[in-house]
Amino acid sequence: MAAHSGGLTAVAPSGSSRTAPRTGxxxxxxxxxxxxxxFGPKGVLNGVDLDxxxxxxxxxxxxxxCGKSTLLRALAGLDHDVKGSGVINVPDRVSVVFQDSRxxxxxTVLGNVTLGLRDHDADAKALADAQEFYRDLKSRTAxxxxxxxxxxxxxxxxxxxxxxxxxxxxxxxxxxxxxxPEYARIQLAKTLRVAPEDLPLDRQLPDNLPSEDEIEGxxxxxxxxxxxxxxxxxxxxxxxxxxxxxxxxxxFTGTALQVADAIQEWFDGGAADGxxxxxxxxxxxLEAFVDLVVPILQERGLFRTEYTGRTLREHYGxxxxxxxxAGADGQALASIGSAF
Numbered sequence: 001m002a003a004h005s006g007g008l009t010a011v012a013p014s015g016s017s018r019t020a021p022r023t024g025x026x027x028x029x030x031x032x033x034x035x036x037x038x039f040g041p042k043g044v045l046n047g048v049d050l051d052x053x054x055x056x057x058x059x060x061x062x063x064x065x066c067g068k069s070t071l072l073r074a075l076a077g078l079d080h081d082v083k084g085s086g087v088i089n090v091p092d093r094v095s096v097v098f099q100d101s102r103x104x105x106x107x108t109v110l111g112n113v114t115l116g117l118r119d120h121d122a123d124a125k126a127l128a129d130a131q132e133f134y135r136d137l138k139s140r141t142a143x144x145x146x147x148x149x150x151x152x153x154x155x156x157x158x159x160x161x162x163x164x165x166x167x168x169x170x171x172x173x174x175x176x177x178x179x180x181p182e183y184a185r186i187q188l189a190k191t192l193r194v195a196p197e198d199l200p201l202d203r204q205l206p207d208n209l210p211s212e213d214e215i216e217g218x219x220x221x222x223x224x225x226x227x228x229x230x231x232x233x234x235x236x237x238x239x240x241x242x243x244x245x246x247x248x249x250x251x252f253t254g255t256a257l258q259v260a261d262a263i264q265e266w267f268d269g270g271a272a273d274g275x276x277x278x279x280x281x282x283x284x285x286l287e288a289f290v291d292l293v294v295p296i297l298q299e300r301g302l303f304r305t306e307y308t309g310r311t312l313r314e315h316y317g318x319x320x321x322x323x324x325x326a327g328a329d330g331q332a333l334a335s336i337g338s339a340f
Contacts, residue, residue, distance in 0.1 A: 029054045035086030037070055044070050130271035152316055156249035156276040159259045161288040172253045175280055184240040201237040205229045256292035
């Protein structure tokens with residue numbers, strides 16, 4: 001490692017740039033040049049130069065307040081709204097693990113270290129999968145001679161909302177830390193119709209799970225969970241973490257504007273006709289959605305400002321189907337007979 005600083009310094013703020021690392025023999029994986037960072041009148045990073053070679057292990061040593069965490073946050077790109085200058089060259093994908101109090105207790109050390117590297121394309125894949133499901137169900141509905149608009153696809157979403165993206169992510173991490181692996185394993189075992197002892201936390205799901213045909217009740221939820229675990233080769237511990245408070249439903253984490261953008265992307269992109277809102281906590285989570293997200297959706301013409309009906313059917317704009325047990329005059333046919 002080569003490093004030079006008039007104190008300790010780092011930042012990826014406005015005024016600085018983040019570019020792809022240089023390649024070639026002897027090129028560093030991480031390169032920092034002339035980074036400056038301050039909080040108010042206090043300068044924390046004052047012209048940092050730093051090179052880290054491929055495979056090199058580096059420890060930053062110094063007293064509290066010298067800029068160690070500030071430098072790491074800059075390398076991770078976690079301080080976009082901070083003013084400063086300089087150049088940071090880092091790989092496109094960087095994983096950061098915070099101090100012990102911020103680790104996810106239900107996950108392994110490796111899982112925490114690679115947290116930032118997982119689900120890189122999860123948002124795009126989730127949208128594509130939802131669009132395919134939407135098209136398939138609507139097309140099969142039309143092929144059966146029914147109006148596709150008579151079926152509304154309303155996936156569940158868990159909105160985790162903060163005043164800033166960082167605040168929302170911190171709230172999501174806090175909720176994740178509250179997961180109790182042993183309790184969650186019992187609940188997962190009930191869903192999968194197996195005994196908890198058949199689900200070791202650090203092993204993948206057993207091969208001999210029941211088929212969907214053997215499941216009575218939430219068949220689609222069962223299949224979603226099993227396919228997720230199989231596809232991504234998750235351990236039971238990792239699966240518990242992925243299911244989290246949303247129980248497998250999509251989690252949108254961000255500001256009210258970002259959550260509204262995500263909802264609109266799915267709606268306009270033909271992935272959903274609407275959503276079942278599943279706040280991660282009550283009542284604060286529901287209040288945040290109603291007070292912060294709904295007004296944005298109303299401004300965009302995506303959410304009603306007044307009710308035009310009294311029933312759920314009317315709110316969805318669904319017609320009332322003909323009663324197949326009614327006669328030509330509209331009166332229900334009476335069946336006379338003995339029940340005994």
